[in-house]
Amino acid sequence: MASGQTTTETPAPSPSDNxxxxxxxxxxxxxxxxxxxxxxxxxxxxxLINNISNNTLMKIGIKTYTDAIGYEYLRKIASFVDFVEIxxxxxxxxxxxxxxxxxxxxxxxxHQGQGSNPSDKSAHKRTLKCMEVxxxxxDLFDSxxxxxxPGAYKAPGSLQTAIDFLKKYKDKRFLIENLPAESEKRSxxxxxxxxxxxxxxxxGCGICLDFGHATLTETATGQNYKEIIDGFLKxxxxxxxIMGGSLRERVDHKELFWGDFDIAYFRRCIPxxxxxxxxxxxxxxxxxxxxxxxKTGKRI
Numbered sequence: 001m002a003s004g005q006t007t008t009e010t011p012a013p014s015p016s017d018n019x020x021x022x023x024x025x026x027x028x029x030x031x032x033x034x035x036x037x038x039x040x041x042x043x044x045x046x047x048l049i050n051n052i053s054n055n056t057l058m059k060i061g062i063k064t065y066t067d068a069i070g071y072e073y074l075r076k077i078a079s080f081v082d083f084v085e086i087x088x089x090x091x092x093x094x095x096x097x098x099x100x101x102x103x104x105x106x107x108x109x110x111h112q113g114q115g116s117n118p119s120d121k122s123a124h125k126r127t128l129k130c131m132e133v134x135x136x137x138x139d140l141f142d143s144x145x146x147x148x149x150p151g152a153y154k155a156p157g158s159l160q161t162a163i164d165f166l167k168k169y170k171d172k173r174f175l176i177e178n179l180p181a182e183s184e185k186r187s188x189x190x191x192x193x194x195x196x197x198x199x200x201x202x203x204g205c206g207i208c209l210d211f212g213h214a215t216l217t218e219t220a221t222g223q224n225y226k227e228i229i230d231g232f233l234k235x236x237x238x239x240x241x242i243m244g245g246s247l248r249e250r251v252d253h254k255e256l257f258w259g260d261f262d263i264a265y266f267r268r269c270i271p272x273x274x275x276x277x278x279x280x281x282x283x284x285x286x287x288x289x290x291x292x293x294x295k296t297g298k299r300i
Contacts, residue, residue, distance in 0.1 A: 057272045060291050061085055063108065063241075063279050066095035066137075076284045078103050080291060085147070085277045088137040090114055090130045095137050105141035106275070109134035111149035119151030119162035119189055131169065138173060145239060145275075146173045147208045150189040150199060159189055163202050174205040175239050178232060180213040181220035191217050193231030200235065207232065210241040211266045212252030212279070219250050226265065233269060242266055242294070243279040253279050256290040257299070267294060 061083040064070035071094075074084060083104040088095035090110045098105065110116050110130035117123040131148075138146050150162045166174065176199055179188030190196045191213070200207055209232050218225040225247065245252035246259035256263055256278070270276060278290055292300050 058270065058294060059083060059275045060294050061106065061275070061277050062282075062287060063087070063277050064282070065089060066098060068094075069282075071097060071100075073282045074098070074101055074103075077282075077287060080284075080288055083275075086137070086141075087111075088133050090116075090126075090133045095133075096140065099140065105137075105143055106145050106147070106277070107134055107138040107141065107143045108147040109149070112152065116149070117151040118148070118165040119158040120154050121161060124165060127165065135169070135171065144173060145175050145206075145208075146171065147175050147177050147239070149177055149179060152179075153187045153189060159195055159199065162189055163199055166199075166203055172205060174203060175208040176200055176203070176205060177208040177210050177241070178213050179210075181217040187220065188213075191220075193228070193235060196232060197235060206239065207235050207237045208239045208241060209233070209237040210279075211269075212241065212243045212245050212261070215245065215247060215261055216250055216252055218247060226262075229266075229269060238271065238273070239275045239277075240270055241277050241279050242270075253281075255280050255283070255286055256293065263293075264297075267297065270294075 059082040061081045062077060063085040064073060064087075066086050066088045070086070078084070078101055081103070083106055084098075084101070085106040085108050086095060086098060087108040087110060110133065114130055115123065115126040116130035118127055120127075134146050134148075137143070148166065150166070151158065153159075176190060176196065178190045178196055181187040181191035190199060196207055209229070211229065214229045214232060215225040217223070217228050221228075242256065242263070243252055243261075244254040244256045244258040244263060245261050246254070248260060251259070252261075276294060278287060278294075280287060280290060289300050292298065
């Protein structure tokens, strides 16, 4: 080595680096700042941001399905989140492959998109299969929660049908998610705080407050969405789904900063020590910005 040359020792890769070679790693000396930064290079460019976990006790994750697309996306985003909420698909066991990731998982039970509907007796055979997969996944990943859609209104007594179906599991991990009212004549269950209060009391479980679903309920009921959300907040949720969207266009599950949803209000509604799931499009650069906003209240 020539005189005057210096070298910088490169740390050995961790086991998780070997397992997931495209996962970002925490680096301390980028651009000579000396600040904790995350180096992200999985989308064709490098993104540098300050350590995003330093301003709140809030736990923030993203949601994905247990398919090949979801698996590959976690290679890009896993090190930026506190956990991942996965929806295990009921017709295979691909969800078991997600054990490759050294990260906490939360479970979302398969819902109407996979044919599950606890409120519809004619769908109970399929719903049984969906719930079985959800509970097996929760056991595998030691998830303390299972988010459950209660189903859709079919006829008088639909809510009680859902209660009777879910009660037999006696599973305290269940969190019932509020669903949107779609019109005056048709509604998903638990679009109101009154119905939610009834079901969680009878099941002895908690609530997942979905801000998008609560907001879109305004278009069907005419009640201001912030009043709707305030009603759910009285039930003391500690688990939340958050996303952007448009009340005018009646659409949700968009980027957090897209549309006319009052995301600053959503953020103020979330108590410390809460668990928050981003239900936004799988775009790493944007989701990193969304996480920073939830952690700090600042947009980057």
